[in-house]
Amino acid sequence: MWIASVVNIDWPSAPGKSEAELKAEYDGWLALAKSYNFNAVIVQVRPHADAFWPSPLEPWSQYLTGVAGQDPGWDPLAYLVERAHAENLEFHAWFNPYRASMPAPGGAGTDLSKLPANHPLAVHPDWAVAYPVNNAGGRLYFNPGIPEARTWVEDAVMDAVTKYDIDGVHFDDYFYPYPAAGQDFGDEATFAQYGGGFATKGDWRRDNIDRLIRELDGRIHAAKPWVKFGVSPFGIWRNKAADPLGSDTNGTQSYDANFADTRKWVKEGWIDYIVPQVYWNIGLAVADYAKLVPWWADVVAGTDVQLYIGQADYKVATAGQPAAWFDPAELSNHLTLNRQYPQVLGDVHFSAVQVRANRLSSESILAAEHHSRPAFPPAWQPASGPAKPLLFPVITAARRTDAGVELRWRPTVSGAGPFGEVTSYGVYRLDTATIPRGCDLADASNLVATLRGTTYTDPTAEPGKHYTYVITALDRLWRERGFAAPLDLTGSPARRSRVDLTLTAGPASAGSGAGESRDDVRVRGMRRRADRAVGAGRAAGPCASASLPRTARCPDGGWHVRRRTRPGGGVAWPRGDRAGRCARHRAPTRPRRRVLPRRRVGRAEPRVRAVRPVGRHPRRRLRVLAGGLAGARGGAPRRRRRGRAGAARLGGSAGTARRCRPVGPGRLLAAGVAGRARGGAGPAAGRVRWCAGRGPRRTSHRTAGAGARRDAAGRAAAAERDPRRAAPAGRQRRHRLRPATSADRRGMAAAGRR
Known part of the structure; x- marks a missing residue:
C-alpha cells in the first residue's frame, strides 16, 4: 500500500499537526494495512528535494509543519520505520528523484526565490529547469543531464539508506517530467555540453536515467546488500506499433515520455523489483489490463527481478471513469487474472485513503477473495550470496487464557556463528490432531499470524477442539529456511517447532469463577528435515509432502524423526538406547570412551594406547x-x-x-x-x-x-x-x-x- 505525503494526500493528512497527532495518524494507517492483511507499506519521505528526516543535504518537508525547512522537533522517519517493523510490515522509503517543487500557490512553482535557503536548487540554481514555463502547473526540476546534480540526488537517497533500517528504496514514475503540449524540457545547453556521442537527445536523456538507476543500485547494495531497490514506472513501456518488443497497446510510452527504459533495467538486473502502474481496467481498448499483465510477466521471466502490479484503487466509482470501475468486483478480478501468471508476486494499491474509503465495498470483496489470510512478502535472494541457515524456534509455553491460546517461544540460535539472524516468525494452525505434512504448510491456508515478537495469542481457538501449531523462523528477506525442499536454494534442513493442544472444556478449577473452563494443554516438540528425501533423489512436487521423512513416537513421549527402519520394523532413534528411548528422553550419561589399537611409535618408545x-x-x-x-x-x-x-x-x-x-x-x-x-x-x-x-x-x-x-x-x-x-x-x-x-x-x- 502506497502512503503518499505530497500535498498531504495520505500522511500527514494536513500540515502543522503535533507529533502525537501525526504518530497516531500513522499508526492508524498501519492498522488499516494489517486489517487487510497487507505486508508492506511504501511511504513517501522525499516528495520534492525535501526530507522527512534531519537531512544534512535538503530542508525539512513543508508537509510536516506547513513551512518548508522548519524543524518539527522529532525524527519522523525513525518512527515510521520502527512502527512498521513492530507490525511486521516491510518499510520501503519512497523518493522522487528529480522533482524539486510543486505548483503555486501551495508550492514554490517555478520561482527559485520561494525555496528555502538550504534547498539544493537555491544553492545551485544552474541545476534547475522550470517546466512547463508560463503555466499554472509549472514546477522546478533537477537537470538530469548534469552529473553533479545526479550525484546529489544519489547522496540524498543514500543518507537515508545508511542512517535508517529501511527495507527498500522506491522510485515512482517521475524521471523526466511528462511532456506538456508544445514545450520541450529546457536542457539544450546541457545536451550540447554532455551529449557528445549520442545520435538523438532522447538517447542521451535515457542514458542519464540509466546512469542514475545503475549507480544507485550499486551504491545501495554496497552499503546494505539486503535493501531492495525498486521502481514503479508508467504501465506502458512501448507500444507494439513503435517497437515489436512492446505491448499490444496504444497509450503513452514511458520510454519516450519519461525517458525511462524500464525493460532494459529489468534485463540488466539494475533493480530488484518493478511495480508497473497498470491503472486500466480489463477490456480497455488502448491499454487492456488483461494484455499488459502477461506482457510484464514475460519481461521479468528468466530474471531475478520481482514483479508486482500497481492497482488504481482511486478509480473505483470515480466520475469520468469507464463503466468497468463501477463494478465492485473489478479490483478483485484483476488479482484473479494475476494468479494465472506465476511471475506476478503481488500487488500495490494507490493509495491509503482510497483503501480506507472502500467504495462499493470493493476493498472488502478483494480482501475476502484474495487476502483472507496473512502472507509473507516474497523471499528475495540478494547477489551477496546464499542465505545462512536458520534454526527452528523452541516453544516454551502454551496455555489457554480468556483471550485465546497463548503461545511463547524463543529462537534457538540467531545471528551467531554460521546461522542467520531470525527477524520474524510465522504461526501456522491446523485444525486436526495429525502431524503436519508439507502441503499443510505450502501456502497461507493455515497461516494465522506473522510477527516479530516471541508471543502470540490466538483469539479464534475454540474450547473442545484439537489444534496443531507450527512456528517457523524467517530472516529479514523473508526466507523461511527449509519450508519446502524444492524452494530451499542452499539445501539446508527444514526445521519446525510444533505444539499440539487439546482444548477440552472441563469443570471450573479451584479458585476460578463460575462458568470458567479448564483446558488441558499438552505440548510436544518435533524436529524434522523436509529435504532428506529430496537429497536421496526423490522427485519434488509443488508441495513437499512426498519428500518428508516418516516420523514415529518415542516411548517416553514426543515425536521424532526416525533415521532408518530396521528389518523388523523397529525404529532407530537418534542416539537412542536399547529401550528405544531417544536421547532427549533418557537420563544423560557420561560420553563413552574408546581405546585405539596399540601402535609402535619409535624404536626407543614403548607402545601406547x-x-x-x-x-x-x-x-x-x-x-x-x-x-x-x-x-x-x-x-x-x-x-x-x-x-x-x-x-x-x-x-x-x-x-x-x-x-x-x-x-x-x-x-x-x-x-x-x-x-x-x-x-x-x-x-x-x-x-x-x-x-x-x-x-x-x-x-x-x-x-x-x-x-x-x-x-x-x-x-x-x-x-x-x-x-x-x-x-x-x-x-x-x-x-x-x-x-x-x-x-x-x-x-x-x-x-x-x-
Whole structure:
C-alpha cells in the first residue's frame, strides 16, 4: 500500500499537526494495512528535494509543519520505520528523484526565490529547469543531464539508506517530467555540453536515467546488500506499433515520455523489483489490463527481478471513469487474472485513503477473495550470496487464557556463528490432531499470524477442539529456511517447532469463577528435515509432502524423526538406547570412551594406547601452550589416572598444568593436529620432548590422542610436585581407578630414588 505525503494526500493528512497527532495518524494507517492483511507499506519521505528526516543535504518537508525547512522537533522517519517493523510490515522509503517543487500557490512553482535557503536548487540554481514555463502547473526540476546534480540526488537517497533500517528504496514514475503540449524540457545547453556521442537527445536523456538507476543500485547494495531497490514506472513501456518488443497497446510510452527504459533495467538486473502502474481496467481498448499483465510477466521471466502490479484503487466509482470501475468486483478480478501468471508476486494499491474509503465495498470483496489470510512478502535472494541457515524456534509455553491460546517461544540460535539472524516468525494452525505434512504448510491456508515478537495469542481457538501449531523462523528477506525442499536454494534442513493442544472444556478449577473452563494443554516438540528425501533423489512436487521423512513416537513421549527402519520394523532413534528411548528422553550419561589399537611409535618408545573421548563434553577441552601441555581448564572436575608406579592426579587448575614444560627448546601444535617436537639430544634428536621429572620420549609425526596427552601432563605435573611420584620410563597401562596401596607407595619411593 502506497502512503503518499505530497500535498498531504495520505500522511500527514494536513500540515502543522503535533507529533502525537501525526504518530497516531500513522499508526492508524498501519492498522488499516494489517486489517487487510497487507505486508508492506511504501511511504513517501522525499516528495520534492525535501526530507522527512534531519537531512544534512535538503530542508525539512513543508508537509510536516506547513513551512518548508522548519524543524518539527522529532525524527519522523525513525518512527515510521520502527512502527512498521513492530507490525511486521516491510518499510520501503519512497523518493522522487528529480522533482524539486510543486505548483503555486501551495508550492514554490517555478520561482527559485520561494525555496528555502538550504534547498539544493537555491544553492545551485544552474541545476534547475522550470517546466512547463508560463503555466499554472509549472514546477522546478533537477537537470538530469548534469552529473553533479545526479550525484546529489544519489547522496540524498543514500543518507537515508545508511542512517535508517529501511527495507527498500522506491522510485515512482517521475524521471523526466511528462511532456506538456508544445514545450520541450529546457536542457539544450546541457545536451550540447554532455551529449557528445549520442545520435538523438532522447538517447542521451535515457542514458542519464540509466546512469542514475545503475549507480544507485550499486551504491545501495554496497552499503546494505539486503535493501531492495525498486521502481514503479508508467504501465506502458512501448507500444507494439513503435517497437515489436512492446505491448499490444496504444497509450503513452514511458520510454519516450519519461525517458525511462524500464525493460532494459529489468534485463540488466539494475533493480530488484518493478511495480508497473497498470491503472486500466480489463477490456480497455488502448491499454487492456488483461494484455499488459502477461506482457510484464514475460519481461521479468528468466530474471531475478520481482514483479508486482500497481492497482488504481482511486478509480473505483470515480466520475469520468469507464463503466468497468463501477463494478465492485473489478479490483478483485484483476488479482484473479494475476494468479494465472506465476511471475506476478503481488500487488500495490494507490493509495491509503482510497483503501480506507472502500467504495462499493470493493476493498472488502478483494480482501475476502484474495487476502483472507496473512502472507509473507516474497523471499528475495540478494547477489551477496546464499542465505545462512536458520534454526527452528523452541516453544516454551502454551496455555489457554480468556483471550485465546497463548503461545511463547524463543529462537534457538540467531545471528551467531554460521546461522542467520531470525527477524520474524510465522504461526501456522491446523485444525486436526495429525502431524503436519508439507502441503499443510505450502501456502497461507493455515497461516494465522506473522510477527516479530516471541508471543502470540490466538483469539479464534475454540474450547473442545484439537489444534496443531507450527512456528517457523524467517530472516529479514523473508526466507523461511527449509519450508519446502524444492524452494530451499542452499539445501539446508527444514526445521519446525510444533505444539499440539487439546482444548477440552472441563469443570471450573479451584479458585476460578463460575462458568470458567479448564483446558488441558499438552505440548510436544518435533524436529524434522523436509529435504532428506529430496537429497536421496526423490522427485519434488509443488508441495513437499512426498519428500518428508516418516516420523514415529518415542516411548517416553514426543515425536521424532526416525533415521532408518530396521528389518523388523523397529525404529532407530537418534542416539537412542536399547529401550528405544531417544536421547532427549533418557537420563544423560557420561560420553563413552574408546581405546585405539596399540601402535609402535619409535624404536626407543614403548607402545601406547591412546584414549580419547567420543563426542563432545564442555568441560573436557584441552589446550596446548607454547612449548608444553596444559591440562583441563580451571574449574574442571579433578580426575584420577593411575600409572605403573602409583596413582597420579589429573585435571587440576590450568596454572598447575602449566608447570609441566620442556627443559630444552621445543614446539607443540594444537591438540589433535599432527606435528613433531624439535630439540633435545641423543638418538631421539629432532623428535624429543623433555618434561621435568621424566626421561626423553620420542614422538611420531602423528601426535598421540587427547587422552594420552592429558595423562602425560598429569604425570609430569605430579612428578614436579613430588619427585617420588615420577613414573619410570616404560609401558604405561590404563587401569581402573582405585585407591593407592602400600605397594604403590613403595614403588613411588623406589622410582624417586632412581
